[in-house]
Amino acid sequence: MTELPRRAGASFKPQHFAAIIASQRAVGFFEVHAENYMGAGGPPHAMLGKLRQDYPLSIHGVGLSIGGEEALDEAHLQRLRVLCERYAPESFSEHLAWSSHGGEFLADLLPLPYTDDTLQTVCDHIDRTQAVLGRRILLENPSLYLSFAESRFEEPEFLSEVVRRSGCGLLLDVNNVFVSSVNLGFDPAQYLARLPLAAVGEIHLAGHSVMANGTLIDSHGAPVIDAVWALYQSVIARAGAIATLIEWDRDVPAWPVLVAEAAKAEAILTQHRCQAA
Amino acid sequence: MTTPLNSQARFAASLHQFEGAESHLAIHRNNRMAALIDALAIAFPATQRIVGEEYFRAMAGAFVCAHPPRAPLLLAYGDELPAYIAAFAPAAEISYLADVARLEAAVMRAYHAADDHPLGVAELKWLTQEGAAEVRLALPATVFLLRSRFPAATLWERNLAESFVPLAEWPAEDVIVCRPALDVIVRVLPPGGADFLEALQRGHSIGEAAALVAAPAFDLPAALAFAFSHCLARPFAA
Known part of the structure; x- marks a missing residue:
């Protein structure tokens, strides 16, 4: 089974391509959104193909609607299969959420109730996805x-x-754990303590925004806040080094800023490796 | 913050309502709208520049309501926006807006089109041989033709420039959008150029296509040189 290197990675943004090619392996891996690479050809595939030669790759789906009540979109599953066969990513991941209903794509990751019924549906959808892709997903x-x-x-x-x-x-x-904990009023440390960390194959870190009423929005448009870094450190201390992605999708900064953010995660991973050694 | 919403159909339906901003559902409503409008804003920068961001986002929002996306990928989501703008009554005064949007939709399609292997300038020597008029060529999947009553390409270019330079003239423009390699190129075609390329695309030989062009100023050698230097031609497969 392939896995991502237990290092810090970054979301790939096309505007960073030239800087990435000119740099010397500033991050350990890249992640892309699957749906942005479902065109027939052109620069997206040319860039991803080049990147793939030099870096481990995570493909992250945002449109499969694994948490949907309806059957999975088989055409979309096939698009994902073709993409995974073409780029052979070290990791493929999707969301515990739904995003399509009644033949319409709702362009957001929507929440689902956690019941016996939804548990069955989610597991059925993951079974189907893993069967079509021929791999374990995150x-x-x-x-x-x-x-x-x-x-x-x-x-x-x-x-x-x-x-x-x-x-x-x-x-x-x-960051999602932190955002949910503030919005729904639970203790994020307790949440993490109850999670099967041995199953975690990748970590995401991102910034969020704060609404006037105190609600946190998972905006991916800012640096990671200290409280999230602290939670991250506690996870690495317990679970060991895990591939860690800095997500930055809005107000994307210059490449060196993203590298610096990834370097913070890398420092925590390195510190753990030194202590463990 | 606990909601009794228990069916995805009801939840999905609620995303289309714009009232109830007090609810946390409003966050998902806003996320959905912002994601779709952002996708359009990225694909239609000159269109947005012409009407301004506020106007564009309102118009794009109306488009989203009329044409919600069907598939979970947004690469081609704007394909129907130009036709929507053409029929969008509040923008009727900006008569050229739909044509600039058509050009931007073509740029987006050329960007994502299947990579093709067109013929380059080196292959021009074929055409100097006898019988060249009988040769049939096709346009690669990366080529799109657009005819505008307005200077659509000039308006597009000026509205992408840092500072807008007003147009001195308003000629009609036939425009070609192509992607010989990785960069999308937009050019205004000379008189008859679009007729000629369309005739080739329909399967006519070079000689037939040239004869079909009505424009008196049409220059066949120049049209062929343009086509090959922009890698517009590929071997015709019937």
Whole structure:
């Protein structure tokens, strides 16, 4: 089974391509959104093909709607299969969320209640995805702005059960845990303590924004805040080094700024490796 | 913050309503709208520059309501925007806006089109041989032709420049959008150029296509040189 290097990586943005090619391996891997590489040809594939020669790659889907009530979109699954066959990424991940309904793409990662029924549906969808892609996938915990009265599981228990039944791994987004914890009022450290960290194959770190009423929005447009770095450090201390991605999708800074943010994560990973040695 | 919403159909339906900003559902409503409008704003920068950001986002929002995306990829989401703008009554006064949007939609399609292997200048020597008029050529998948009653390409170019230089003249423009390698190129075609290329695309030989061009100023050697220097031709496969 392939896996990402246990190093810090960055989201790939086309505007950074020239700087990346000119730089000497400033990050350990790159991640791209699958749906941005589903065109027939052109610069996106030319850039990704070149990047792939030099770096480990994570392909991150944002449109499969694994948490949807309806059957998975088989045409989209096939597009993902073609992409994974073409680029042979070290990791493929998707979200514990839904984004399509009634033949319409809703362009957001929407929350689902955590019940026996949704657990079954999510596991069925992961089984199907893993069968089509012929690989284990990682499932990412969502940013939440609301919760459901009908939920019978807390999220860590729901994710643990998904991992146990489907054999998938987890993509732990530490910023999402923090955002949800503030919005829904739970203790993020307790959440992390209940998560099966051995199943975590990748970590996401990102910045968020704060609304006037105190609600946090997972905006991916700012540096990672100190409280999230602290949670991240506690995860690495417990679980060991894990491939860690800095996500920056909005107000994307110059490449050196992104590298500096990744270097902070790399320093924490290195520190752990030194202590462990 | 606990909601009784228990069906994705009801949840999805609620995303289309714009009232109830007090609810946390509003965050998802805003996320959806912002993601789709942002995707259009990236693909239509000159269109946005012409009407201004506020106007563009309102118009794009109306488009999103009328044409919600069907597939979970947004690379071609703006394809229907030019036709929507052409019929968008509030923008009727900006008569050239839809043509600039058509050009930007073509640029987006050329960017993502399948890589093709067109013939280059080196292959021009074919055409100096006897029988060249019988040769059939096709346009690669990366080539798009657009005819405008307005100077669509000039307006597009000026509105992407840092500071806008007003146009002295308003000629109609036939425009070619192509991607010989990785960069998308936009050029105004000389008189008859679009007729000629369209005739080639329909399967006519070079000689037939040239005969079909009505424009008296049409210059066949110049049109061929242009086509080959911009890698517009590929071997014709019937």
